[in-house]
Amino acid sequence: MLPYTANTLKAELNSRGWRLTPQREKILHVFQNLPRGNHLSAEELYSLLDQRGETISLSTIYRSVKLMARMGILRELELAEGHKHYELNQPYPHHHHHMVCIQCNKTTEFNNDSILKHSLKQVEKFGFQLIDCQLTVMTICPEALRLGWPSALPSNWSCSRVISETPLEDEEN
Amino acid sequence: MLPYTANTLKAELNSRGWRLTPQREKILHVFQNLPRGNHLSAEELYSLLDQRGETISLSTIYRSVKLMARMGILRELELAEGHKHYELNQPYPHHHHHMVCIQCNKTTEFNNDSILKHSLKQVEKFGFQLIDCQLTVMTICPEALRLGWPSALPSNWSCSRVISETPLEDEEN
DNA sequence: AGATATTTGCTAATAATTCTCAATTATCAG
């Protein structure tokens, strides 16, 4: 699948009786230019656009990301932060998953195409259509373990580890 | 790993400076007797216990399921319903994942031990400790597709398919 | 059996997300 352009987005929307608006185009543009490993909440997307002088109402932000997730353009991530995050849904060979520390909430991406293959197989076997698949690996990070998780740590402790900017090396599969 | 009993739960709690209460014991009991393929929201767990005359306050329900999820006893599922669901966290050979239709929200379980293997490998490589891993496969179900998803369907349409009670056959892996 | 820190159950508070509806605007037919 190729990256969406304004034109392919319009075609996709129109085929479903929906419309291409400047707001939807801007939102797509933001996600297409987001560095790897980043994902945005609705609030973050709102602020980012607002700072660029391209304000879009929060209602529209929420409606748009939900719509684009249902279309398979965005992925709706539910990590451990208590609110949803969104990122471009990029199939093979850029398909990745998330490892999250349930103590400090930090997230690490990792590539693994075999997960997508497993999902496709499962889905096709029963006549479903795949929109997205996400493996979320809940863990305790090494720092938290070293400091004596769970008893020795205050519940709001957060470790020093930085969210990895670049995906980790692929698993051989 | 063997199923938890009141005693093993107590040992696990005490080792972390926490206590076994009748409430926590009852909640564990509910999940241990839940038929396969079922999972409960906090509200549902509250009502279920209330109907049995074993009322536990909603606050305690929320606190307990969160605690037990962090201990790795329960799994916290984020499917497409807008609120969290919980089920026992049963490792190999009962480890399963979820395929969910984003149109009708119906969920189907499927077994696949290789997902757990992939996750373990990923986690150990970087010195993390695995708590749980969940593959969520977002799909459109055959019924929705047949009826002309997405344009021909009202947004609140729900298909006739029943949530599968028994897990689907394992993938050969 | 008593001391103490944890847990419970209220209720109030929070925070993310959805709803409502009038005003605007993209699309399509002519």
Added chain:
DNA sequence: CTGATAATTGAGAATTATTAGCAAATATCT
């Protein structure tokens, strides 16, 4: 190109799941 029509936006109110605060109750450890 122009007007008709249905989809979309924006602003704020409303909803809903979940968490916080605190006094009373209670597991656990001497």
